[in-house]
Structure formats: structure tokens, C-alpha cells
Amino acid sequence: NGAAEPPPRLVLDLERLQTVPSDQAGPLQRYAATIQSQRGDYNGKVLSIRQDDLRTLAVIYDQSPSVLTEQLIGWGVLNPEARRAVEHQTN
Numbered sequence: 001n002g003a004a005e006p007p008p009r010l011v012l013d014l015e016r017l018q019t020v021p022s023d024q025a026g027p028l029q030r031y032a033a034t035i036q037s038q039r040g041d042y043n044g045k046v047l048s049i050r051q052d053d054l055r056t057l058a059v060i061y062d063q064s065p066s067v068l069t070e071q072l073i074g075w076g077v078l079n080p081e082a083r084r085a086v087e088h089q090t091n
């Protein structure tokens with residue numbers, strides 16, 4: 001840690017997420033729905049999530065955070081700037 005600039009925001013595209021087949025996106029769809037429910041934030045087209053949530057999702061998907069990040073960007077559900085957030089972390 002100790003970086004001068006803050007890491008970029010992690011922003012999920014919720015509309016796009018609904019178009020990804022649930023055999024792949026199911027865990028992420030449930031995770032995002034849980035966050036929406038906990039926040040009472042139901043009307044957004046996007047959802048900002050915590051840096052820690054990406055680490056948790058990597059455990060759920062049994063992948064490294066950087067590999068998962070590329071997969072989510074490839075699906076079009078995560079903003080490409082999120083790559084820089086993963087570079088900030090020591091894996």
C-alpha cells in the first residue's frame with residue numbers, strides 16, 4: 001500500500017450482467033443482488049463495489065483477482081479501469 005493516488009472505482013454494469021449466461025455469471029449475479037439488497041439500492045444501472053469484494057469474488061470463482069478481472073471486463077460487466085485496481089494489490 002502507500003500509493004499516492006487512490007485506486008479506481010470498481011463499477012459493475014448491472015444491465016449487461018443480466019445478459020451473461022447464469023452458468024457463468026450466477027455467483028456474481030447473486031453477489032451483486034445481495035449488495036443491492038443490503039444497501040437498499042435497487043434502481044441503479046451500475047453498482048460501485050468495494051475493492052475487497054473483488055478479492056472475495058476471486059475466491060468464489062477460484063481464480064486470481066487479475067484473471068477474474070480480465071474475465072469480467074471481457075463479459076463487459078466491469079469497467080476496464082478496474083485493471084489498475086488489481087495492479088494496486090499485492091497478490
Ligand code: C2E
Nearest residue numbers: 034035036037038039040041047048049050051052053056
Ligand atoms: P457496514 O459495512 O457496517 O456499513 C455501514 C454503512 O456505512 C453503510 O450502510 C454505508 O452507509 C456506510 N459505508 C460503509 N462503507 C462505505 C463505503 O465504502 N462507501 C460508502 N459510500 N458508504 C460506506 P449501507 O450502505 O446501508 O450498507 C449496510 C451494510 O451492507 C454494510 O454495513 C455492509 O455490511 C453491507 N454492504 C453494503 N454494500 C456493500 C458492499 O459493496 N460490499 C460489502 N462487502 N458489503 C456491503
Ligand code: C2E
Nearest residue numbers: 009010011012036039040041042043044045046047048049
Ligand atoms: P460516479 O461515481 O462517477 O457515478 C456516476 C453515476 O453512476 C452516479 O450518479 C449513479 O447514477 C451511478 N452509480 C455509481 N455507482 C452506483 C451505485 O453503486 N449504485 C447506483 N444506484 N448508482 C451508482 P450520481 O448518483 O448522481 O453520483 C454522481 C457522483 O457523485 C458520483 O460519480 C460520485 O463522484 C459522487 N457520489 C455519489 N455517491 C457517492 C458515494 O456514495 N461516495 C462517493 N465518494 N461519491 C459519491
Ligand code: C2E
Nearest residue numbers: 006007008009010038039040041047048049050051052053
Ligand atoms: P466511496 O464511497 O467513494 O468510498 C471510497 C473508499 O473510501 C472506499 O473504497 C473505502 O476504502 C473508503 N470508505 C468510504 N466510506 C467508508 C466507511 O464508512 N468505512 C470504511 N472503512 N471505509 C470507507 P471501497 O471500500 O473499495 O468502496 C468503493 C465504492 O463502493 C465506494 O466508493 C462506494 O461507492 C461503494 N461502497 C462500498 N461499500 C459500500 C457500502 O457499504 N454502502 C454503499 N452505499 N456503498 C458502498
